[in-house]
Amino acid sequence: MTTRTSADPSAQALYEAMSGLAGPLSSGEGAAPDFAAAPRAAAGEEKSVLILGAGVGGLTAAYELGRLGYRCTVLEPQTRTGGRNRTARKGDKLYELDGEGNSPVLTHTCAFDKGLYLNLGPGRIPYHHRRVLKYCTDLGVALEPYIMETTANVVHRAGHTPPGRPWRNRRIANDTRGHLAALLSATLTESDEFTGLLRDLLRKFGDLDEEGEYHGSTRSGYAEPLEVQEFPRPAPPLALADLVTSEFWKHRFYQPVDYLWQATMFQPVGGMDKIVHALTERVTSEYDVTVELKAEVTSVDLTGDGVSVTYRSGGQELTASADYCVSNIPLPVLKQLTLTGFSTEFRNAVEAVGFAPTCKVGWQANRRFWENDHNQIYGGISWTDHPITQFWYPSNDYFSKTGTLTGAYNFGDHAEEMGKLAPGDRLRLARDGAAQLHREFLEKTTVPQDLGVTIAWHKVPHQLGGWADWDPADPAHQVAYKQLLQPEGDGRFYVVGDQASPLPGWQEGAMMSAQYVAAQILGLLPRTAPETVQVPDATFLTQGL
Amino acid sequence: MTTRTSADPSAQALYEAMSGLAGPLSSGEGAAPDFAAAPRAAAGEEKSVLILGAGVGGLTAAYELGRLGYRCTVLEPQTRTGGRNRTARKGDKLYELDGEGNSPVLTHTCAFDKGLYLNLGPGRIPYHHRRVLKYCTDLGVALEPYIMETTANVVHRAGHTPPGRPWRNRRIANDTRGHLAALLSATLTESDEFTGLLRDLLRKFGDLDEEGEYHGSTRSGYAEPLEVQEFPRPAPPLALADLVTSEFWKHRFYQPVDYLWQATMFQPVGGMDKIVHALTERVTSEYDVTVELKAEVTSVDLTGDGVSVTYRSGGQELTASADYCVSNIPLPVLKQLTLTGFSTEFRNAVEAVGFAPTCKVGWQANRRFWENDHNQIYGGISWTDHPITQFWYPSNDYFSKTGTLTGAYNFGDHAEEMGKLAPGDRLRLARDGAAQLHREFLEKTTVPQDLGVTIAWHKVPHQLGGWADWDPADPAHQVAYKQLLQPEGDGRFYVVGDQASPLPGWQEGAMMSAQYVAAQILGLLPRTAPETVQVPDATFLTQGL
Structure with missing residues (x-):
């Protein structure tokens, strides 16, 4: 189930077998369904898909289903594709x-x-978000x-750093390291070999002197500009007391240490929307995909054979139907639609989470x-x-x-x-x-x-928030998230987007979700949710840093 | 004496006066002589300069003296300019x-x-090497x-990380942080407010749990690839004992923490030599500067009025003379030349330091x-x-x-x-x-x-090493380095290059030295060395990390 970009998959497999590298070294590696295993829709038997919303999730679903011969119509209420990718x-x-x-x-x-x-909207792509990077490579997005x-x-903390005189990151980061290392070093009383090595580690870690004390480091910058006659001296360190009482670590100072950043x-190059422009161009020019802009969905009906969707376009109320429907509509918007033929469990799931x-x-x-x-x-x-x-x-x-x-x-x-x-x-x-x-x-x-x-x-109309605010501690979220990982109406209606992924707020999540749903439609994955489902933790994005 | 690239210097000065930012925030800021204060050489009175060696230091001297109307001839033994910038x-x-x-x-x-x-040779430019960045901007080097x-x-340590199964940087860095923070947290027994804050800092610093213990962090990567049903779990942490006994911090793991990196x-873009190509092009096309390639200097004579230099070129032995001579020749090469009319102090200085x-x-x-x-x-x-x-x-x-x-x-x-x-x-x-x-x-x-x-x-011929191996602990180096900061022969012969700067091995040092010497020749700086001179510490480059 794992796709690789390696030029030589067999050499790669051999390498991993030899090296044992498939373990921790490959942590975070993206896994995607093996769409190569799915047969193209046979001519004349093509299936139709209505995709609601041309965000990253909707466009990715159109890409994966479109290139296997599914006829897709994307209904997008705005005058542009991309959703929050703007x-x-x-x-x-x-x-x-x-x-x-x-x-x-x-x-x-x-x-x-x-x-x-x-x-x-999104402004950055982690190196381990393999789907986003792979689509960019495939689509020629530089x-x-x-x-x-x-x-x-710099960092500004009211009452600690005077206005216009913020602290540099390098001073906060490295003076803190130095002070903490010195505090720990001072507690080491043993004289065994391990403790000796630990002391040596602390000296390097915190740039301590031979006695294990911290008196400042050029890591924090130089005391004054260099001249030919002057070797760099460290800037005087920020005092531990000043650092601690400033509470600089609140409000995200250590966010860049986290894996995601x-x-x-x-x-x-040129803006994040290059991705959605390239996706839109690819699906509409090379696959049987139509994107209708200014098409605002008002209701979805599962009571017939397939899926029937009503939408407003050009002052008219129109109806479209298809074999499948993939909804990339944000849940707070989806819950405002007229949904007919949906289960109570699904309705509850849609209402469970705010953005x-x-x-x-x-x-x-x-x-x-x-x-x-x-x-x-x-x-x-x-x-x-x-x-x-x-x-x-x-x-x-x-x-x-x-x-x-x-x-x-x-x-x-x-x-x-x-x-x-x-x-x-x-x-x-x-x-x-x-x-x-x-x-x-x-x-x-x-x-x-x-x-x-x-x-x-x-x-923002049609968005109503930044991302699904999933909280693993909320029992209702546990029920709701699992429900959203399986289709409604006998495999006809699916939810996609970062809202249905472990990466709320990330394009990788939207693409992962679209691949998951495409694989369900294609029969590559079961249409029931996995037995054990972890609820995403969006609180981490806002409070955990 | 400080030049700024700010579009509005008066607003900048006002800002600093208001904000007090000229202090620690500007640490490491580049200071350059104010060449604008130097008069252009008057027509017909132009002074001539022989520059020995077309490395970064020699070319920068040609740039600064050439644009003020000095007639410069650069003698370079190789078939290209740039020296170690290759x-x-x-x-x-x-x-x-x-x-x-x-x-x-x-x-x-x-x-x-x-x-x-x-x-x-050089492969990177720190953000605080303002001279290099400024020359690149001025010269249009992207x-x-x-x-x-x-x-x-990754990191490989024989006997600790099996061949082909190195440790990821993120695991070493973050598991070490976590373990060290937990060790320190466990020593905190006070319950005052400061200790409470310190514990909170340690939790964020090391990604500790509420009890101040470290059990792994997603900072080190995920245990397995993400799927829609699975929120990221941390990879199991490397054990403190394994980290410490591996001595991973030896051999430069923390080098990127240092200010220089x-x-x-x-x-x-396109290679470091874009800088020397642009410098060479600028000085030869816009200023009265000639660069003679394949011109190998064999002797320098200060006994006459100006400076007389003998060099081999095209199988012939030629002599050139000028008012000033600026030597960008590496000291181990310079000491092999026939030097006539030089002081014993200078000869000793040239011989004091190896590369x-x-x-x-x-x-x-x-x-x-x-x-x-x-x-x-x-x-x-x-x-x-x-x-x-x-x-x-x-x-x-x-x-x-x-x-x-x-x-x-x-x-x-x-x-x-x-x-x-x-x-x-x-x-x-x-x-x-x-x-x-x-x-x-x-x-x-x-x-x-x-x-x-x-x-x-x-x-490598004409180079004989990576950089001047200055050691502040060597008394001979203290005498030698100061000696090299002042000219020989009544202000006629000067040494430039990163070898005569506090940044051995860095282009910023070569440019700083060239600006210093140009300012001495132009009369903007005294031709005696500053009273207090710190010896550069090149041992830091190789052993201190």
Whole structure:
């Protein structure tokens, strides 16, 4: 059941048998159904599939089913494909639901200079998200490194780092390492060989002196600029007491250590939506796949032979039917539809989980001040306890004149509160937060107010949130998630998307889910859910870091 | 004395005054002499400079003096500029001195496919090496990220990690963090607020459980590939005893933590020699600078009015003279020349320091097996206690068909021993070391023997080593280094290069030294050495990591 990109699968298998490498070394390796084992639909016997929603999950399902000869129609309510995979460029219109959560309202239009862009949804691809990387390779989507962390990034903590004088990542990270290593070293009283080795490890780990004490390290930077006559001396260390009382580790400082954000990450050159553009182009040009935009589904009926779907398009109410239906509609949207012929268990499952609120803010900057001699920041994220939470620097077009910055990416209450603000007020709030990291945000010629964009995903029509907020501790979620892994209506109706995957909020999850469902439709996997099902943990994304 | 790239220097100064950011945040910021304050040489009064050696230091001196109207002649014994900044491509010939260290012998010719290349000398640029980055920007040299470390990299330790089953970086790094944090947490018996915070920090730092214990973390990878029904479980942790007794931290595992190798690093797109090509092109096309290749200096005479240099070129012995002479000749080569009119102090200084032995090996691979689903390695370095020491993966052309690997980069005894071998034997040794990391090295169709290149820098004519092996603990070095920071012969003869900088082995050091000497010649800096001079620490490069 495992596909490999290796040029020589038999050599690869031999290698693993020889080396035992199939074990821990291959952890996290992507496994995908073996679609090569599925027969193409015979001519004249082709099966039809209605795919609801042209997000990454829907498009991937169209790709996998389409290339095996299934006739697919994708119904997408928006004027673009991609769903939350969205990249803002000049002229792009941003809509949100009004205060009552009813009508979509045009809130603003992106006014970036031509050639600039900012990813409003997913922004990075881990090296172990093999499906995303494989589709990019197959589709010819060029990738470049996404820099998650540079030690030049900064941290602002109210009451600890004065506004405009944040701490550098390298000082926090390495002075903390040094202090912790020294504390532990001081507790080692044995004189056996193991303890000797442990002391040596701690010296290297924390850059301690021969006595096992920490007095600062050039890992944290130099005390002053280098000159020919001066060998680098370490900057004076941040005191352990200052570090600890600042509680810098709250608000995500160690997020880049987690597997999902470890180097080497990637991003598509030119914007994340290159993936959905390439997927859309491939399925519509090479397979029997039609994508209907501005087609808003209102009801799904399983009481007939196949699946019947009603949708609004061009002011009309239309009906389409097919052998199978794959729903990439976010669960909070799906539960608002008229669902006929569905089980109570399925209806309960759809209603069980909410989607997480999350906001982003983007800025065009007219000079890349963060890359100057003073800041020296090339990519990565600065962290703050301000409601903006995090501040991303671009991992593309380094050393050019202008660029875009992600000026907020927040969760939970911060996102709820920010989402209640009108876009102009969100930008003002985000500017305040950014100015605590970079005083250049006080200059509106450098970062013009009218070149900001903002999105509150929980208010975006047809989305209603960032990702399914699965919580393994919630018994209702345990029932619901398992239910969603099996089709309704005798194998006719399927749910896809990162919402039905162990990776909520990640494109890899959407693709994994689409492959799983395609394999169920193709008969490569059983149409019942696996016996043991773990509930995804989305709380990890927002609170666990 | 500080130059800034900021578009608006006054706003920058104001910002720093407001924010106090000029302090620790700007640590490591490059400072360069203010060449704008130097008057251009008046017409008809132009001064002449002989620059010996077209390495990075010599070319930078030609750039800074040339653009102020000084007439420069660069004498370079080789058929190319760049010195140790060298990128191997198809057809490049590699010469080394014969067994007696006398005659240069053609050892082999690079046979990489067209379009492939490998940096044989410097391979990366730290974000705080502001001079290199500024020259690249000024010269239009495109840069891309150099990935120093990915957590998919591996470590091989004889007797601890079986051949072909190395440990992943992410497991070593994060299981060690976890165990150390748990050890320290267990020693905390106080119940005050500070200790409570410290415990919380340790939980985040080491990914400990609520009891402060470490039982593994997804930071180290997943136990098995993800499926829709399975939320990621951590791989079982490496035991502390296994980690400690493996002594993994020896042989450079924590090198990427050091300031010099912290993210975000860069490399020129297309090869490091793009820098010297751009420098050579700029100085010869825009300034009054001539570069004479195959011009081997044999003597320098300071007894006349200016400086007189004798050199061999085209079978002839020629003499050139000028007002100033800037020597970029490596000290071990310089001491072999006939030096007339030099002080004893200077001669002693030239002889005081040796150059470090260092070897590199490069491979062309006919498929990028390291990027496949099994290995998932994109850039970074794997470490081994085999004599090859380290193994680099390319930070360019990801997801393409073929690529080049740095199959050895070693120091000290390993480099001495490897340098004694004939190139074919070096490649065989390097293949053995690589096969312990990647069994694909057992397949000569994947990594053909005749597509390997190797260089022992200490045997390369006109170089004789990797860098000046300065040791601050050596009293002779303290005298010598200071001596080299001031000119000989009444301000007529100067030494440049990373050998006369606090950054031996780094292009930033060569450029810093060239700027320092140019400023001395221009009268912007005194021609005496600074009163207090720190000796560079090159031992750090080889033993301190």
